[in-house]
Amino acid sequence: MVKATPHLPEIDVRSLDGARLVIPRDLEGVRNILAVAFHRTQQSSVDTWTPEFARLEHADPSLVSYEIPVISRRWGPLRPLIDGGMTAAIPDPKTRAHTLTSYTDVGRVTRALGLEDTDRIAVAVADREGRIHWLHRGDRTDRAADSLRAALDL
Numbered sequence: 001m002v003k004a005t006p007h008l009p010e011i012d013v014r015s016l017d018g019a020r021l022v023i024p025r026d027l028e029g030v031r032n033i034l035a036v037a038f039h040r041t042q043q044s045s046v047d048t049w050t051p052e053f054a055r056l057e058h059a060d061p062s063l064v065s066y067e068i069p070v071i072s073r074r075w076g077p078l079r080p081l082i083d084g085g086m087t088a089a090i091p092d093p094k095t096r097a098h099t100l101t102s103y104t105d106v107g108r109v110t111r112a113l114g115l116e117d118t119d120r121i122a123v124a125v126a127d128r129e130g131r132i133h134w135l136h137r138g139d140r141t142d143r144a145a146d147s148l149r150a151a152l153d154l
Helices: 040-059 073-089 093-097 106-113 142-151
Strands: 011-015 020-023 031-037 063-072 100-104 122-126 132-137
Touching: 020 100, 031 040, 040 063, 040 142, 063 073, 063 106, 073 100, 100 106, 122 142, 132 142
Parallel strands: 031 063, 063 100
Antiparallel strands: 011 020, 011 100, 031 122, 122 132
């Protein structure tokens, strides 16, 4: 059996500043770094990557990073409460604009990315067509950061 190449599926998202987008087509970067989280408790894992993303965006202005909480659609009716809590916790306007919540079929996202579970975050580099050029699971490590920089030629 040939395993499909990971890709970012088309999903409707809303930024924490209220913009409605469809990813991957509405991603701003030529290349985009995505920190995809599946559980609220994974924010600390995403946070291990945030300084690295800022350094990479500074080194390459065509690169844009996003946090993408992927939440089961069954929680959709609570979106105002959930998103409101996240918005209140994030004072930085750029971070709010680049935090894209998706209330969707979580399994569709994990299958498209080639993930076996939602136990760890996925950090990926994707283009606007949704092609994944690099993928890592979990916290930032020096080895993972080196691998990411190599994938980006930075």
